[in-house]
Amino acid sequence: MRVQISSRLASITGSAIRDIFKLLGDPSIISFAGGNPASSALEPERIADFASQALRENGRTILQYGQTEGYAPLRESAAEFFRHNGVHADPGHILPVSGSQQGLDLICKALLNEGDTMLVEDPTFLGALQTFRTYGARFAAVATDEDGAIPESLEEQIRLHHPKLIYLIPTFQNPTGRTLSLERRKRIAEIVNRYEVPLIEDDPYCDLRYAGSPLPAIKSFDAQGYVLYLNSFSKIISPGLRVAAVVCDDDALLRKLVVGKQSVDVHSPNLNQAIIDKYLRSGLLQQHVEEICASYAKQMAKMQQMLARFPASISYTKPDGGIFLWCTLPEGFNATELLTTATKRGVAYIPGTHFYAQAGQHHNTMRLNFSNASLENIETGMERLRELFISQGLR
Ligand SMILES: Cc1ncc(COP(=O)(O)O)c(C=O)c1O
Known part of the structure; x- marks a missing residue:
């Protein structure tokens, strides 16, 4: 052909x-x-039980077309769950997506034009780079050290490149495993709000901690909503279910994410969202x-x-x-x-x-x-x- x-x-x-x-x-x-x-x-056994419970209780809704905005019970339980990272979101500001990968794609679809500059850590998650490239992004690197992205470098790169979007993985970064210090989380939240540049905080590993104390998300210091928080259930429950969520405080941007999602998959599978919801409410996670x-x-x-x-x-x-x-x-x-x-x-x-x-x-x-x-x-x-x-x- x-x-x-x-x-x-x-x-x-x-x-x-x-x-x-x-x-x-x-x-x-x-x-x-x-x-x-x-x-x-x-x-598999536990997930089968949750699936069966969900279908028995709410099967006709689950098997019907759902809302692009997400399965309502999951929006609530995910809002509750993210509180342990210091993210206090209204359920209406949570968009369940088909994996964080889709969250990244929708954010780019809503915000990036061909040739726009993005600031990224160097190295960073290759799946994210692939998405950003698909939307024609150019890249500038934020310098990093053992404590993650360096705020002074972030600020300097913002001044130099006027980026459209920033992408950071603050906790147990992929690929390096490094974690952004508490002090830097606060400073970075302040910088992105001051320069009014949206930051994607991609946080799928925060619960996989084996030493040290948990750190609040950058999002927890976000005064004006410039941080788009992404968390996924892939690494702690199942990657095959493809359930993650974007926290977006800006109603107009959230609406565009929803519109962007409509044309991709109408909505994430209701049953998979219901399974994660059951797990979050079970007290077993x-x-x-x-x-x-x-x-x-x-x-x-x-x-x-x-x-x-x-x-x-x-x-x-x-x-x-x-x-x-x-x-x-x-x-x-x-x-x-x-x-x-x-x-x-x-x-x-x-x-x-x-x-x-x-x-x-x-x-x-x-x-x-x-x-x-x-x-x-x-x-x-x-x-x-x-x-x-x-x-x-x-x-
Ligand atoms: C930093 C990061 N973001 C996003 C993803 C994609 O996760 P999901 O399965 O939720 O699409 C991964 C997967 O490896 C990852 O490492």
Whole structure:
């Protein structure tokens, strides 16, 4: 077939993670590449019970077309749930979406014009970059350090580039695992309100904390509503249900998000929203999160214990939570090229270059996921990686 792909998608390549997944049909390859919850963290029986309860109680509404604005009980229970992050939203300002990924897409659809500049952390979540690119965004980077995005750099970049939108992942960032300090959260909220630039606060990992004290969301310091808060149930309940929510205090912008969603999927599936609502109201979620945190903490500790035996020239992050570690090899070593050899040796990771706004840089970095690998596989896979690096002359 001879078709001309739209300029919107012509230059967009698929997600590197999804492409690497295709290579991983071989069960002998231990993968640290994805961002999946552990299979043992998924609860088919419990979810089946919630689905059945919801259908028995409210089946004719659930099986009918629903409102684009979302399943009303979930808007209420999600509003209640987000309070533990310091986000006090009216249910009417909560829009359930089909995964945070759709939330990102709708915000861009509503706010971005081709060629608009966005400020992003460098590196940042590649799925978000892919969405931003689809809407023709240009990127400028906010400098970061161990405590996340640096407010002075954010302010300087706002002055220089007059961005349309800012995108930050403040807690257990994907890909680095880093967390924005409390002080910086307050300052960043103040800056975006003062310059009147909307900030997407993407917060899917905040509940996966294994050490230290929880931090309030940037949104909790947002005086005038410039922070668009995104949270997802993918990492704590199920990514397959595709349920997340956007908190947007501005009625006019919220209306545009709704209009943008109408043309994509009319509404997120009622049953999936009802299942999450049942879970939030059940009182069982806290214990479930504590259980998954207990095992992820052990998996992270195992991966760090293995990394401690790697050549000293390799550095890595030491987060308090989340599902990723970020490794930096010495300059000149190319983790992108090494991936082929790594998969031949039975281990996979995501080359870090894919997480940078400007393509083709930082080939000496890589992201490792620990949530979806058993302790045994972490030990074996990391040993394979260590041997690979030593065989490449790393000391
Ligand atoms: C920072 C970040 N935002 C959004 C998403 C997408 O999540 P969802 O499954 O809710 O679409 C992910 C998934 O890995 C992520 O890491």
